[in-house]
Amino acid sequence: MPIKSYIVLPYDGEKETLVKSLKSIAGCEVAEATNEEIILLVTDTQNEEEEGQLKEKINGVKSLKFMSMVSGYSPENITSSTS
Amino acid sequence: MKRIWIIIFFSVLFVAFIIVWNKSYWSGLEESYVSVEKEKPHSYLPIDRGVFSGSERGLRYEEMPYDEAHQRSLETYYDNRAYDGAPPSIPHPVKEERSMGSVTCLQCHKSGGFVSKFDAYAPITPHPEMINCRQCHVTKNTEALFVKTEFIKKEHASVGNNNALPGSPPVVPHHIQMRENCLSCHAGPAAPAEIRVTHPQRENCMQCHVLKMQEVTDREMNTTKFSLP
Amino acid sequence: MKVATNRREFLKKMALLSAMTTAATMFPGILFAEDQVAGLEGLDNLEWKKSPCRFCGVGCGVLIGTQNGKAVAVKGDPASPVNKGLCCVKGYHSIMALYGKDRLTKPLVKKNGTFVETSMKEALDLIASKMSSTIKDHGKDSVAIYGSGQWTIPDGYTASKFFKGCIGTNNVEANARLCMSSAVTGFMSSFGIDEPMGCYDDIDYADVFVLWGNNMSEMHPVLFSRILDQRQKRGVKIIDFATRTTRTSMAADKSIIFNPQTDLAVANAICYELINKGRVNESFVSKHCVFKKGETEMGYGLEDNYAFNDKPALIDFEEFKNFLEDYTPEKVSKYSGVSVKDIKYMAAYYGNPNTKVMSLWCMGPNQHTRGTWMNNLIYNIHLLTGKISTPGNSPFSLTGQPSACGTVREVGTLTHKLPHGVVMNEEHRKFAAEIWGVPAENISPKPTYHTVEMFRALDRGDIRFMWIQVTNPMVTMPKLKRYRDATEKKDRFIVVSDVYPTPTTEIADVILPSAMWIEREGMYGNSERRTQHFEKMLTPPGDAMSDTWQLVEVARRMGFEKQFNYKEESHIEEIYNEYRKHHAGKKHNMAPYEVLKENPGMQWPYVDGKSTKWRFNEKYDPACKEGSEFDFYGNPDGKAVIWQRPYEAPPEMPDEEYPYWLCTGRVVEHWHTGSMTRRIPVLHQAMPHAYVELNPEDAKRLNIATGDLVKLTTRRGEITVPAAINLRGVPEPMQVFVPFFDEHMLINELTLDAFCPISKQPDYKKCAVKVEKA
Structure with missing residues (x-):
């Protein structure tokens, strides 16, 4: 059950579109900053395979400029550190 | 001449006697009033009290090999705590019911070491100066309950999710009151494997690892909610 | 690995939280909508609020962490001058007493x-x-x-x-x-006004601590830890004067054991010794004290409608001195079981003008058929030496609730x-x-x-x-x-x-x-x-x-x-404000409601925005008359009373049929009758039931080992309890001890309803019992 969180930046002025398209993808949860062009994304999938598919889908979103992972959990490495 | 010296000698003795006598007489007359210093602000437990204590062991810890057969894990670490921050109960039989911890508990829990009887390393107490151990730490003599409880045990802090950035030093994800001495839990063979620090020789932990939950330092912070960034 | 859904939700929240924290470091000042933050606030950041602890009379300050409407964690309040951040095991787990499954929720x-x-x-x-x-x-x-x-x-x-x-x-x-009532009548008869003159700060100034029948290490552990802390810092002395060997005896520098009820005689012997050795603070006594005697052979209140009124009569110092002739250390040593040397040892500490002494007691002298007298006698010692109402010189009566x-x-x-x-x-x-x-x-x-x-x-x-x-x-x-x-x-x-x-x-x-x-x-x-x-x-x-x-x-x-x-939403404030009116004035003023809300407690008399730490001492207490130095203003003449109180035997003593003394009390894990603490898993599992402590010699003679069932019988009833030899405490030979918290092993079926005629407080510490292996 990988759960990962990302900081996502949209292209200028496309924040709304990006939020909309991310929200429409199953397994994605979105939180947006109110005063910056920044979006936080949490993904939740059943296994590695699904995780890969989801990632491809997200990468296909046109308004997405940059995406960086912050933290992640998976059943095997609940205790492992991201550092 | 000799006589003068003798006279001088005795008069010095006499004067000394008078001074000493007077001093003791006057101090005997002193009233028993003790001046109380002007009210100080409360003596808070400073948040980093004890952070450096035990640090002299840091170098030794670094050289210690990992004894993987006898490692503790975080799961069992929280087993005998009612919530994160609660005093742990004593998971083994105790030698002497009555004595003060300074003569029993601290034999093992002051400096640690392998205890063959329990096939484990003794965890080190972060507060060896408090010797009425059984004031807070009690034994477990039954598994049964008097009545079932509906107390909700809060999720304890876990590892791997306390970094701000990949590779950045993790913050301290728990309160540190009564356990300000980081090394007592995070270093040495009794430390839970997941939280054993790779660099025990660096003493000033809080230089890099900051508190995620601010320890309360004044009344203001006690009564107001902490807000997220 | 089986993972519950709530664990999953939790991880998601944690993931989001990390992202937020990171974003905040990268883009300072970044804001998120309230609803996004709402769910996360409780995640790590509990809401902490101050309260006094629910249990004993020490009154530790605790901080209660709540989350989603439930109490989930406790910390000692570092701002509380009582406990300075340290609690005992009951305090740390106190919130769990709210969540027993059989909580009463309907009438x-x-x-x-x-x-x-x-x-x-x-x-x-x-x-x-x-x-x-x-x-x-x-x-x-x-x-x-x-x-x-x-x-x-x-x-x-x-x-x-x-x-x-x-x-x-x-x-x-x-x-x-x-x-508590013997403590009250003790204060009323000696000082004319209730409650201790000193405070816990005395612990930081005293050099010697005499614990009168008080197993402080288990009963008032937080204050005991303050004393231990002082011993580490300043090398103070702790004297445990008790009938039974406990953790406190083990921690003390000196443990002195006396026979039940003879504390009355030993206290008088200390007074005798003070006078005999010329250790009386004469100027203090002549300026601030009077001597009185009261009725003796008052009975024990065993019969219905028993009534008693003390008739105090003034006496002079000579008469008091003559009375004490019966209490020379030599005479008292014969029936108290305390050696002459030990009596003189205690008297020497009380008598040394350069030593500050704090006496502490609770149920020992209070639950006593001569409880008021016992309280008076401890005050006598402090009054004769003038060791009172100054920092570190303090007779201090502790409370249990x-x-x-x-x-x-x-x-x-x-x-x-x-x-x-x-x-x-x-x-x-x-x-x-x-x-x-x-x-x-x-x-x-x-x-x-x-x-x-x-x-x-x-x-x-x-x-x-x-x-x-x-x-x-x-x-x-x-x-x-x-x-x-x-x-x-x-x-x-x-x-x-x-x-x-x-x-x-x-x-x-x-x-x-x-x-x-x-x-x-x-x-x-x-x-x-x-x-x-x-x-x-x-x-x-x-x-x-x-x-x-x-x-x-x-x-x-x-x-x-x-x-x-009263209005439902503000009735506590209204009631408290009304109550304060009763205590207006320098002698008993209570702090205003708003002040109490903001502070970790305030001590009355609260005068001119300040707590009074030491009463009756002009330097600290604004209610004292000017130029009086000490003013015991509870009494009309401003003087404290030194009481002539003899030793009298208890109503029931061991005899052939019931040859043992029975004493009852508490353990550190449980508070009062255990109805709260037994519902706290940690505490119940540490101390699941009552037990009877026997002296190892008696146990050997009766062939009783730890865990064996023992039948205890008195003239009132019988119960069966498992034995505990050499565990938490060791009573003297021919004495047994049973804690009273266990509702399934009710030791009070056995105790005697004799009480102090002045305070009407029963004596739970002494009656005669028969001990048999069940």
Whole structure:
């Protein structure tokens, strides 16, 4: 059950579109900053395979400029550190 | 001449006697009033009290090999705590019911070491100066309950999710009151494997690892909610 | 690995939180919408609020961490001058006492022997109508209320105003009678005003600590740790003067064991030694003390309707000196079991003018058929040496319940008391009636029953209705069977307000579910005159209602709307402000409500925005007369009383048939009758049941090992308890000790209901028992 969180930046002025398209993808949860062009994304999938598919889908979103992972959990490495 | 010296000698003795006598007489007359210093602000437990204590062991810890057969894990670490921050109960039989911890508990829990009887390393107490151990730490003599409880045990802090950035030093994800001495839990063979620090020789932990939950330092912070960034 | 859904949700929240934290470091000032943050706030950031601890009279400051409407964590309050951040095992787990599965949440009415759920409205209607009809049929003095030192200040105040002021009966008593009243009469007879002159800060100044029959390491562990801390820093001395070897004896620098009841003689021997060695502080004694003697051979209150009034008479120093001739260390040593050397050792510390001595005691001298005398005698020692009311020189009476001082003693929920003064005094009655808004004639000038006599009156039928709040008399009354049978008699109506089922709720006709501790707002007052406020942090479960509001509701139903015209949302503040009026003035002023809310407690007398730490000393106490140095203003002449109090034997001593002494007490894990602490898993698992401690020699002779069942028999009853040899404590040969917390092994079936004739406090520490292997 990988759960990962990302900081996502949209292209200028496309924040709304990006939020909309991310929200429409199953397994994605979105939180947006109110005063910056920044979006936080949490993904939740059943296994590695699904995780890969989801990632491809997200990468296909046109308004997405940059995406960086912050933290992640998976059943095997609940205790492992991201550092 | 000799006589003068003798006279001088005795008069010095006499004067000394008078001074000493007077001093003791006057101090005997002193009233028993003790001046109380002007009210100080409360003596808070400073948040980093004890952070450096035990640090002299840091170098030794670094050289210690990992004894993987006898490692503790975080799961069992929280087993005998009612919530994160609660005093742990004593998971083994105790030698002497009555004595003060300074003569029993601290034999093992002051400096640690392998205890063959329990096939484990003794965890080190972060507060060896408090010797009425059984004031807070009690034994477990039954598994049964008097009545079932509906107390909700809060999720304890876990590892791997306390970094701000990949590779950045993790913050301290728990309160540190009564356990300000980081090394007592995070270093040495009794430390839970997941939280054993790779660099025990660096003493000033809080230089890099900051508190995620601010320890309360004044009344203001006690009564107001902490807000997220 | 099986992962629960909530774990998953949790991880998601954690993931989001990390992202937010990261974003915040990268883009300072970044904001997120409220609803996104809302779910996360509780994740790590508990809401912390201050409260005094629910349990003993030390009154530690605790911080309660709540999350999603539940209390989930406890920390010691570093800002509290009482405990400075350290708690004991009970305090750290105190919040778990709120969540026992069998919490009472609905009112229950007994119908044909079984309890039936009902609504709060119906239960309160029933109580009010039953009270009214009982008063109509049997008179005002046939209804009674019995509370405890666990009552918050507003609870006790409401009860007193309702019963004494409105109904007009003095049938108001509290469990504190069983634990504190000798301390009260001790203060009243020696100083004319209740409660310690010193405070916990004395611990930081004293050089020697004498613990009089006080197993402080288990009973007041937080204060004991403060003493241990001082020993580490300054090398202070701890002397444990007791009848049994305990953890405290092990920690002490010197453990002195005495035979039960002979503490009276040893205290007198210390006074003899002080006079004999010329260690009396003559200028202090001549300026600030008088000598008195009272009645002797007062009896023990074993018979119904027993009455006693002390007749104090002035004596002079010579007469006092002559009296002490019977108490030379040599003579006393013969029957006290304390060596001449040890008596002189203690006297030497008290007598040394350069040593500051703090005496501490609790149930040992209080639960004593000569409890008032014992309290007087400790004051005698401090008065003769002038070691009083100065930092570090302090006779300090500890308390066992969180508000024994704040509620029972200060509000005055005892039959003879009013918030200010006593019912016997017309001025005092008028003063109270004025504030209460009732005619002065309403308050009866005659005290009725003290606790033991109140239950005897219930047995006899003089009392027909009793309301029991926040206490468990069916575990704590001595000679329990008589008083339990009394409650079950026909035509007795018992209301019990509590949070859990106990042996006391079993005998109830109506059970009201109470809101507990931080589920409502309130104040406690601890042993050092510190009043502490706590706010409502949690919603009480089901229909549970605070004891204060239960009383208000019933009082209104009985026609006292005018006197109880408080608003529900602010009634605690209103009641406290009204209560403060009773104590106005330099001698007892209470801190304002707003100040209590903001601070970790304030000590009365609170004068000019400041707590008074040392009373009766002109340097610290603004109520003292100018130029008096010391002013014991509780007494009209400003002088403290040194009492001539002899040794007298207890009413029951071991004999051929019952050859052992029986002592009862507590353990560190459990508080009072255990109805709360036994529902805390950690504490129950540490101390699952009662036990009987035997001396190893006796155990060997009787062939009893730890865990063997032992039958204990007294003239009142018998119980069977497992033995504990060489564990928590070791009694002397031919003595046994049993803790009283276990409702399944009720040691009070065995105890004797003899009491101190002055304080009416029973002696739970001494009776004769037979010990057999079961």
